Amino acid sequence: MNDGLRRTCAAAALIALVLAFPGTSRAQSREDVRQALIAGDHKKAIALALDALRGDPANAEIRFLLARAYAYTGRWDEAEAILSELLSQHPADADLIVFKARLLCWRKDLDGAERTFRRALEVQPRSADALAGLADLASWRGDTDAALVFSRQALDLDANHAGALFRVGTVLLWQGDYGRARGYLARAVELEPKNEDFRRALDRAVPLYVRKAEVWLSGRNEHWSDGRSDYGDLGLAVLFGLFDDRAKLVAKAGRSWRAGGHDDHVGLEAYPLLWKGAYGYIDLSLAPKAEFVPSSSVHVEIYQSLLNRYEVSFGVRRTGFAGGAVSMFVVSGAAYWGPWYPNVRVSWADADVATELTWMAGLRRYFAGASYAWASIGRGTRSLETGSIEAVLADPAWFIEAGFDLYIFRDIKIRGYISRRAAAGADDSTAFGLVTGFRF
Template identity: 25%
Template sequence: MRRRFFRPAVRALLLACVVAMAPAAMAQDAASAGDSYDQQFARARELASSGQREQAIALYTAMLQQSPANADVRLARGRTYAWMERWPEAEADLVAVTTADPDYADAWSARGDMYLWSDRPQQAATAYARWNELSGDDPEPALALGRAHRAAGDYDAARADFTAARARGADPARVDEYLASLQQRIANQEALLPTGLRWALRVGGTHTSFDPSRESWDEYEVSLRRKFDRGSLALEMLEADRFGEHGTAWALDGYVTLWDRAYANLRYQHSSDALFADHIWRAELFQGVGKGWELSGSYDHLEFDGSDTDMFGVGVGRYFGNFYARYRMLHAPGEGSGSLSHRAQLRYYYAGNADDYFEVNGGYGRSHEFDSGFGRVVGSSHSSFGVEFVKFLTPHWGFKLGAGFANDVDGYDERAVSAWLYSRW
């Protein structure tokens, strides 16, 4: 019994060894079969580019055994290791090449790529900077250096790099795309303006219908925002037609940069009409932490005729690539334990800049959201869902379209559509 089991096991082990050693053996045969250096090198590059990277590595290794000081082969193997995300082996090869030949521009380029792909932007910037020094008027190193500085969060340096690439003859449209990607992204994207623009005008409104049928609501807004060095401030006029009545409110809405990765939203709104709260004060603090995370805490105080309402919120957001996701929990003290609600949003910056995005959002729970734009609390709502689409046709003109649904809002289902026009200068 043991002998019958042992022999098949040995055969299986030997077969596995043969299969594992086959690429190296084939590579060794190719390297020693009389092919010229150029033929071997071309064959290895073909293997690497066609996805047969283990075979390419084996062939490069066989060539290096014959010529250990060949920088071109070691560079090619280092690049292939980087494509395979085998970072230690890639770094060892590429560092060896740049150490042996500090003026080998392509090696510094590959080393920068390897660091950037492995999420080490500061080291990538150092490598790209050396490539940039060696490449004269070539715009590509400047673009690569800008990408590394952008990944490291040094937007001023990245902007200078992209501008230098333009001066060297880089495609203007490509440079504009990179510069647009440097715009900061925050929870309320409309509070920011691109570099060079100081004013923003927003005009639009929302139409809401109900099921069971009752008189629809119409709400309008005009907002004029001024950008300053550390933030922006908007003057807003809000109007509403509800229940056959008309009301107007005025608001100041400001965003200010505080310390490193922190900013705040401060808002005051006033109205003497019954459709709005008499006074609204709002403060929300945002603090970036870790890699792409953002924590927030908010407080809203609303004064209605004869009663006040306080609302407390905490949130966590995450920026990753061209996406932004956020969860927010809101608590309104009241009878018993008060009301608790939840809200989530997912935004996709589809053009890679900070202007154009598509967003989906949803909420759950009583009083699940305070409508800061119109100063009302959505009461007794079980759940809601909404979508928004923002597109800037030029840096100066854009629009936003939105649609939403909320069920069981004081016994009615709401269906809302909105449209907004933006002008910036």
């Protein structure tokens, strides 16, 4: 190659590089802004977008990214101004129309948002984003059937649409279908691991965290076959959330009647969210002047989710009686199979008490709005849900239990159960319980 030809080729390559560089730079700028949005660093996204627009002020993609970043930081007027300008230039862009509808949702203009989502579907009938938006609106309005229909239509178009998966999961959660709900929510988290709403919903996809603030009045009666006076318990409890519902607490107080006398006691239960897929149960009860019930009791248990559908736990209880203290170790396993919750629980207590080993197997059926019915069978001492703490001192017996926990007229709580224990050569007893309450 002669020198003239070599210089000509070098010049051509330099010109091509110069011409290509602005496009490459713009593409990199768009990608930087997009990655900042995905990471949730909206302030950085705004700064990057503004910097990119100084060199290319007419770039529609970067302007749209800037509008999204403004909207995510609550600067809705600025976001809407950019969207209006973009829509005047691109009136048939479904992505712009859908985001306009989202902005109207955040402004609480649900009717306007619905009209805008439907306009997006007119422009692009196969818009999964628009269908997911209509699903959200239906859910917020309490129309869960329509929310499921729109969400599933969106998933037919895009099986990995995280928003539609999330909405199906939240609706199923409200319906009591914890098994399938956890599956949908887990998939949404896999697709968008940095989305805090998705992660929070999955962490709270257990029955207790679905509940709102509640107040309960409870009563319990236990009748014995040997003619002794009935045992009675009366209690008042309040359930509430702390730290944006990352912990549920139950403050309780009550009186127990035994052998012609009575004991007063107070307690606190806490259910904190722990690490990924785990939550705790802490129960502290005190009755300093007690003659019949334990003077103190502490229970600590950790529940861990496995494969989204299964749950195991390990716990320790220490109970103080007049004659000494008793330690108890507990393990359990359960599964979320749709609305069904089969579970097994085994506990072992100190060798110097009458009942060392207890096992029980149960089944719950969840319904909409956190209601459920349940039944269990076992041998040893009754479950803590139906029995009294001091029952560990009694001889082991077979027991069978059944109950319900229902919400009627939306927020009125009615809970009841019956428990029967019997053993050869030992006293039999039947316990009844009734709880009424209200949730806020």
